Amino acid sequence: MASPDTSRGNYHIDGARLAGVKLSRRSFLRGSSAGALALITAPRIAAARGLLTEPRLDDLVKRTLAAATKAGASYADVRVVRIRTESIATREDRVQHVASGESYGVGVRVIAGGAWGFAATPNVTAEAAERAAKDAVAIARANAPFMKRPVTLAPVPANVDVWQTALVKDPFKIPLEDKAELLLAVNREAMKVPGVKFTNAYYSALAEWKLLASTDGAYIEQEIVRLSPGYAVTAIDDKRGEFESCDHPIAPRQAGWEYVEAAPLVADARRIAELAVEKLKAPSVQPGKRDLILEPSNLWLTIHESIGHPTELDRALGYEANFAGTSFATPDKRGKLRLAAPFMTFFADKTTPGGLATCGYDDDGVATGRWNLVENGVFVGYQTTREQAGWIGEPASRGTSYADGYGSIPFQRMPNVSLAPGPKDRSLEDLIAATDDGILISGDGSWSIDHQRFNFQFGGQAFWEIKHGKKVRMLRDVAYQANTIEFWNACDQIGGAKSWWLGGSMSDGKGEPEQVNAMSHGCPPARFKQINILNTNRRTA
């Protein structure tokens, strides 16, 4: 079954969908993220070699672009992509699964006769890549008779650079036993809590190395390392035949192993286990309109679904109508629609430190940046690619093109999209103290939103009743359901910069065939007035 949208947690914790190899990297660039070599511009290929382990790729790139041009392409790009993965899954006292993966291949994208064509092969030789270039041109020519307007690309400087994740400890070099032991230690701690029957701790990492070269002069090498640790604890009530789970809220990040080392995974295990047990005994929520306080560990996903997706330009113009859907945020509403309360600004940013979508350049070869999508409550901006910028009269792409592997066609994918913190130094505790009768939600649970991004319904991991400024008790069976525009306009308080936290997902789905994208969403906690709370309990029905 296709998973149409972001997914983390019980359903897709095994991140081994893609695969990858040991890549011997040069250590001199370690930790020097973007720009170290940006000043070197000529001779282009030699200067950009930086991380390249296989200089013969220079020859492959040149021959592939030449083959595409000779076959009649007016534009061509070639991406050589190597993806490495590692995953470990544990339950209780055992390691269930240890896996690593590698995939390597070449994708060639061309424009010929005004139409796109694409072909890809896992055979990384100049001959195979030249053949892919010719196949891609043949596909473009097959499509060309059915085009009404030729594809045009916004201009871009001929970027030549090397970029890589700023990290201290390469997670692929940390011994497997250390990783397994950490996860088993989490399970041991959680299992000490009476009532806990099951624990699932997991870890996955993905390193994406790619070389992009184009007939517009791009020659860009990047390596991006993403980690996803986490765990879920399940408590069982055998007498009633009921069960509840609680996840640790740790977010996947673009980072080194030091991120996992610094995270309080083991330290929090008992608390998370106790939450699962308390949740199982908690009273079922009374449905109705209530004030709602959302922790960043819950709110990031609401931002993803109701701000991130609607501002994808291809979606807004109907290019994703057959699968992901369209959007309420159509171009005629730009600069007019009051999408959120006037103190709220949502920004897109492919430079956020640690952000899963952070990189130096997108898969069109465009340098990444930051811009506003919603400014002081008003919808103002879109996510675009080189092909799309002209559709709304913008002179340059925002740099959001991405393909999830050598065999995938680059298209518009979500950058990191975040809610800026409020000017006041307000904390989660301040929001709780200011609330007379409400519900507090932490962690992401069940999530669903319609195909134009109006009606959403979200759950969470842990729910508390707030009375007279205090957390009174846990609740269960809670979901909140709202209309996007009404919801964001019902916000009356947000936290300050110190309360801002970066959540994210490794597996946002879009496109046909479906591709996976990773991106982060930062936000402070926020309070919303009189939101519709549902009771999801059908156990007695």
Add this chain to the structure above:
Amino acid sequence: MQTSSEAKRLVDRVLTLAGATKGAEALVRVSSAREGNTRFAVNELTSAGDVERLTVQLTVQFGQRSASAATNQQDDRSLDDLVTRVVRMARLAPENPEAMPVLGHQSYTPAKTAVDPATVKLTPDVRAKAAAAAIAAGDAAKLGMAGFVRHAGESLALGTTAGLAAYHAWTTCEMSCTARTPDGTGSGWAGLGSNRMADLDPGALAKTAADKATASAQPRRLDPGRYTVILEPAAVASLAAFFAYSFDARRADEGRSYFTKHRPGDKLFSEAISLRTDPTDAALGATPFDREGLPIAARRWVDKGVVTGLPYSRYWAKKQDKLPTGVGGGWALDGGTATRDELIKGVPRGVLITRFWYLRPVDLQTLLVTGLTRDGVFLIENGAIAHPVNNFRFNESPIQMLARCDGLTATAIPSGGETDGGFRVPALRSHEFNLASISEAI
């Protein structure tokens, strides 16, 4: 896609390398695919590609220590690296009491005509013409048209150091399209899957989507509530999947499943409801063996409304003293004899639903699922379609959908959106379906 002999050669190369390590048991899986896809939207072709894929996955075990790794390269150095890496990882992996020895020789019953030669040979211009036919239907009806055409030839080969040798090849294809009215008030969809491109009629699919878009324009408001519903196959497949995929003996025995309280032998539904897995149904594109090489037989999990059993993994079967079943196979919900229009005729007041979107589990204990309607929702009054209505969010369980079902049509294999062509289902009529809130989306 690899032929049987190409795949076997590669499997044997890896087995020979892995088997050279003393005390190592090994399982090799080699999958390959040649896939073509074409997208269209806003009445134009938007992207198209042909992609080759290969995955060599190796699992090595030393007693209870086990690890896996995969590569998509098949040169000697890459395979050597793969074996070295997995052997090292397996030695370092903690002992797993659940690790089972690799399987020896097995016999399988595959679908007879899983590979359709014409679909293997399909070229990009055929996809472009299929897309063009849909676009032409959109242009003619003054509708926006978007959609997707995909086909693939795939193979999967398994081998173990204990003598297992399995190979299966198959084709899959799908086409779906969405038509939208220029004023943005109407939207219609159609999508089917098969293993033969000749089974998919681009013009007919586009016409269904276009007719639905036109008929669904300018919807009227209908209040949320519990309604009699006619669910078309795409809607049925996406919701029934949550029921089918929850069949698992271990989770039930552990007390964390719907099946903890509803055991084999329980009658959940009327005699009209039967749920099967069937790897011999070529159109579903399922393999006749699971990831470990265990045969998957065609079998019923619900027979005439009664749960007949739950799938057991090899480890859980051993622990509970049961037979392992193999996990997988194409799913099928048996159909009936009614037509969709006959189902509509019996409804004084109800709602006709084309498909669902963004389904997510809300409560695993009751299999409560939320999601939304999309691309054609109509009020039924006095046995006929009265007019289009707004979309809804639903909160409902597939158990209740099937328990309250009183009419089924012949089956189809919907594909696209939230259903991937691996589930054969009828349209059905059900009652008291909880359409919980209004969605403004069109």
